[in-house]
Amino acid sequence: MSDLSQSRTFDEFMEGIWRQNPVFVMVLGMCPTLAVTVSAVNALSMGLATMFVLVCSCGLVSLMRSIVPKEVRIATYIVIIATFVTVVDYVIQAVSLAVYDALGAFIQLIVVNCIILGRAEAHASKHPPVTAMVNAMGMSLGFVIGLFALGAVREVLGAGTLFGLSLFGPNFQPWVVMVLPPGGFIVLGGWLLLFSALKRRQEARPAAAGGGHGA
Amino acid sequence: MAPESLGQIFLSAVLANNFVLAMFLGLCPFLGVSARLDTAFPMGIATTFVMLVASLCAFGLNLLLTTFQLEFLRLISYIVVIASAVQLVEMFLKKTSPALFRALGIYLPLITTNCAVLGVALFQTAREYSFAQAMVFSFGGGAGFTLALVLMASVRERLQLSNVPGVAQGTALSLMLAGLLSMAFMGFAGLGG
Numbered sequence: 533m534s535d536l537s538q539s540r541t542f543d544e545f546m547e548g549i550w551r552q553n554p555v556f557v558m559v560l561g562m563c564p565t566l567a568v569t570v571s572a573v574n575a576l577s578m579g580l581a582t583m584f585v586l587v588c589s590c591g592l593v594s595l596m597r598s599i600v601p602k603e604v605r606i607a608t609y610i611v612i613i614a615t616f617v618t619v620v621d622y623v624i625q626a627v628s629l630a631v632y633d634a635l636g637a638f639i640q641l642i643v644v645n646c647i648i649l650g651r652a653e654a655h656a657s658k659h660p661p662v663t664a665m666v667n668a669m670g671m672s673l674g675f676v677i678g679l680f681a682l683g684a685v686r687e688v689l690g691a692g693t694l695f696g697l698s699l700f701g702p703n704f705q706p707w708v709v710m711v712l713p714p715g716g717f718i719v720l721g722g723w724l725l726l727f728s729a730l731k732r733r734q735e736a737r738p739a740a741a742g743g744g745h746g747a
Numbered sequence: 748m749a750p751e752s753l754g755q756i757f758l759s760a761v762l763a764n765n766f767v768l769a770m771f772l773g774l775c776p777f778l779g780v781s782a783r784l785d786t787a788f789p790m791g792i793a794t795t796f797v798m799l800v801a802s803l804c805a806f807g808l809n810l811l812l813t814t815f816q817l818e819f820l821r822l823i824s825y826i827v828v829i830a831s832a833v834q835l836v837e838m839f840l841k842k843t844s845p846a847l848f849r850a851l852g853i854y855l856p857l858i859t860t861n862c863a864v865l866g867v868a869l870f871q872t873a874r875e876y877s878f879a880q881a882m883v884f885s886f887g888g889g890a891g892f893t894l895a896l897v898l899m900a901s902v903r904e905r906l907q908l909s910n911v912p913g914v915a916q917g918t919a920l921s922l923m924l925a926g927l928l929s930m931a932f933m934g935f936a937g938l939g940g
Contacts, residue, residue, distance in 0.1 A: 559778070559918050560775075562771075562774035562775060562778065563771050563772055563773070563774050563775070563862045566771045566774065567770065567771035567772075606830075607827070607830060610826050610827075610830065610859075611823060611826075611827070614822050614823040614826050615823065617822060618819060618822050618823065621822070622819070637866065637869045637870060637873065640822055640865075640869055641772075641862045641865060641866060641869070643822060643826055643865065644826075644859075644860040644861065644862045644865050645860075646775055646857075646860055649860055709930070712933065713768060713769050713770075713771065713929045713933070714926045714927070714929040714930040714933065715926075716771065716926075717922050717923070717925040717926030717929055718922070718923060718926035720922050721919050721920075721922035721923040721926060724917075724918055724919035724922060725914060725915060725919045728914050728915075728917070728919060729914045732913070732914060
C-alpha cells in the first residue's frame with residue numbers, strides 16, 4: 533500500500549516535469565518565459581522565484597480549501613499569490629540588486645503568471661497540502677527546465693556565452709537578434725517544433741511496427 | 748527623469764515599445780484570441796478600457812499609499828482594483844452585447860491575469876508619470892495591444908487557407924509568426940524615444 537502511494541506521489545511530481553510541462557506542453561506563463569530568458573542566469577533566478585511562490589501559495593490554498601467560499605475563491609487565491617510575490621520581490625532586492633534590476637517589473641508580474649493561478653484552481657483547491665505541494669514542486673521544476681532551455685539557447689547563440697563564460701572564443705559573431713524580442717518567439721517556436729516532431733515520431737512508431745505505411 | 752512629451756509617450760507605447768511584441772506583456776490572449784479578426788478587435792478594445800480604468804485607479808491608489816507609507820501593499824491593491832474593473836467590463840458587455848460576451852468566453856475574466864494590464868499600472872508607478880502622462884501611456888499601451896492583436900489575427904486568417912506542414916501547426920507556427928511581426932516592429936525602435 534505504501535509502495536502504491538509512493539509511486540502516486542512520484543507521478544504527481546513527474547507530471548509537471550514531462551507530461552504536462554507548463555512551458556512546452558501547456559504553453560502557459562508565456563510573458564515571463566519570453567521576457568527574462570535573455571541569459572541562463574536570469575532564466576534560473578526567475579524560475580526559482582516562481583517556484584517559491586507556486587509551492588507556498590499552493591500549500592496555503594490547499595490548507596484553506598474548506599474555509600474559502602466558492603464565490604470569492606479566485607480573489608482569495610490572487611491575494612494569497614500577491615502576498616508571496618511581495619515577499620519574493622523584497623527578498624531578491626535584498627539578496628542581489630543586479631538580478632533585481634535585470635528582472636525588473638517581471639518579478640511583480642509573477643502575480644499574473646497563469647501557471648500559478650491555474651495550479652491553485654485546478655489542483656491545490658482539491659487536494660491535501662502535501663500532494664498539492666509535491667505537484668506544485670514538479671510543475672515549477674518543469675517551468676525552470678523550460679526557462680533554462682530557452683535562456684541557455686538564447687545566451688549561447690545571442691552572446692556566445694553560457695553563465696557569462698565565453699564558449700566560442702573571440703572570433704564568434706553573436707546573433708544579436710536572439711537576445712532581442714524576436715529571438716524569444718523564434719527560439720520557443722523552435723523548441724515546440726522539436727517537441728511536436730518527437731511526438732509524431734513516437735506516435736508513428738507503433739503504426740510502422742504493425743505493418744506500417746509511408747509518411 | 749527627462750520630461751517626455753505626451754506624443755512621445757504615446758508613440759513609444761504603441762510602436763517602439765509595443766506591449767506585446769517588444770515587451771512580452773499580454774501574450775496569453777495574444778496567442779489565444781488571435782485566431783479570428785472579429786473576436787480579436789473587441790478583445791483589444793475591452794483590454795484597452797480595462798487598462799484605462801486600472802491606470803486611473805492605480806494612480807489614485809499610489810498617491811494614497813505613498814501618503815500613508817504603505818508601498819508594500821501596492822501589488823495587492825493593484826490586483827484587486829484590476830479584478831474589479833474586469834468584473835465591471837464583464838457586466839457591461841453581458842448587458843449590451845451578449846453575443847460578443849459569449850464569443851470572448853473564458854478570455855474575458857482572464858483579462859485580470861493579463862500582464863499588460865498590471866504592467867501598465869506598475870510601469871507608470873516605476874517611471875513616476877504625472878496624471879496626464881499615465882493616461883496617455885495606458886491608452887497607447889491599449890492601442891498597441893489592439894494593433895498587435897488585429898495584425899496577428901489577419902495573418903492567421905490568411906494562414907488557414909495555406910498548406911502548412913503538419914509538424915508546424917498550432918502554437919509553434921503562431922510563435923514563429925509573432926517572431927516575424929516582432930522583427931518588423933523592431934524597425935520602429937528609436938521612434939518616439
